[in-house]
Amino acid sequence: ALDREQMQGLKGIREFLKVRTSYDVLPLSFRLVVLDTELLIKKSLSILIQNGIVSAPLWDSKTSTFAGLLTSTDYINVIQYYCQFPHEIDQVDQFRLSSLRDIERAIGVLPLETVSVHPMRPLYEACRRMLKTRARRIPLVDVDDETGREMVVSVITQYRILKFIAVNNEKYTMLLKKPVREIGLGTYTDLVTASMSNSVLDVIHLMVKHNISAVPIIDSEGKVLNVFEAVDVIPCIRDGLYEELTASVGDALSLRPEDFPGIYTCSEDDRLDAIFDTIRKSRVHRLIVVDDDNHLRGIISLSDILKYVLLYGEEEDDIRDT
Ligand code: ADP
Structure with a gap:
């Protein structure tokens, strides 16, 4: 009976995730800090700290496109770079967010997949994609009807999704x-x-x-x-x-x-x-x-x-x- 109940609970939650969208997870009002890839990495740190956040979507203003998500992994990569090339400390200080991909290449880590989902797609899809790519957060990217440009609407995390499940599926x-x-x-x-x-x-x-x-x-x-x-x-x-x-x-x-x-x-x-x-x-x-x-x-x-x-x-x- 315990088995059956457990399965019934899991099924209920899965159905819920299929009929809700990523958009539903967002609070009614929220603030989104988006960082320009021209920003110095050094600068980005203080902005995150000042805003009490640990990640932010990146925006390439030259091409007007979404340029991935900045997370603590990027800073860890910079640290590894510094460990491998300690004599380049002055350069490390001058790195911009746009150099993050070069840093990945230099230290030989695979670039993180820049996955994103459309906010109106089922939440179930965002969850599946998170598990598949091992991403801990996924940006919601929409396209503006008038300009045809990409827009980062928000970012959803594993915690937000699990909390959304917890609150709505007691x-x-x-x-x-x-x-x-x-x-x-x-x-x-x-x-x-x-x-x-x-x-x-x-x-x-x-x-x-x-x-x-x-x-x-x-x-x-x-x-x-x-x-x-x-x-x-x-x-x-x-x-x-x-x-x-x-x-x-x-x-x-x-x-x-x-x-x-x-x-x-x-x-x-x-x-x-x-x-x-x-x-x-x-x-x-x-x-x-x-x-x-x-x-x-x-x-x-x-x-x-x-x-x-x-x-x-x-x-x-x-x-x-x-
Ligand atoms: P998340 O993907 O939620 O951020 P982690 O990257 O920490 O979580 O975990 C990835 C996997 O590694 C999980 O299956 C977790 O149980 C396991 N794990 C996490 N931390 C440790 C640890 N310190 N030692 C061994 N396994 C860990």
Whole structure:
């Protein structure tokens, strides 16, 4: 019966995502900060910090087109570039946002796909595309009828989508009563961790190497002390002080903004309905799974949740098609 209820809940949510559009997820009024690609990278950092945001769409004013999304990954790329070519620090300071693609090439990382979706397409499509490209946020791009020009309407994140589900589907999320342990939600083996005394640079290298956006910081007994997130890199380099990256994780985490939402934990016995309650109430970016003594057991990322909600029990062929 638990199985049937769980499936019924998932189906309900999937149907919901098919009849709603990305546009529906947007709040009634919002502010969108779009950055011109002519801007110095250095400058872009202070703009993000001043506005209390961690990403922004880029606009190429020469061609009047959308030029991708600026995220913490781009700054991490700049840091890697600096590590590989430390004698070029003066140049790094002069880089514009338009050089980000050259930086990717120079350090040999694959450029992120500049996926976008039309705001009036079903939300389900945006979710599928997010999972497929591993994008954590997707810009909504529309075309102006009169000028034929692209317009960035907004950006939707995994968190916004999950929150939208949580707020509008309580009758379905409450059916998701199977414990996290049973549905295998999240990652429990080969966890990548660091300690307070590791340097920021050590942790950045770990995130790049394993393609993850957060590293739990644990003590010698494996108890969770904190989590270093990719976005924590932004305040570390705000003054262009790349040397500071040798500072310890402990020092870096003290730079977090005052409104930092905190880290969220859960146990392997928690159920998805409880996780949706947490998402409904708080700005969660991931859940750290701990035991009763706060020892690290696993990590549940928002992509793990989105993947489960969209794909669990779907036909394999169906997944490959879309
Ligand atoms: P998201 O895509 O939601 O931003 P991540 O990039 O952090 O999340 O996670 C990608 C995948 O890697 C997920 O399946 C997650 O469970 C796993 N993961 C995240 N952090 C770690 C970590 N520190 N060690 C091992 N696996 C992790």
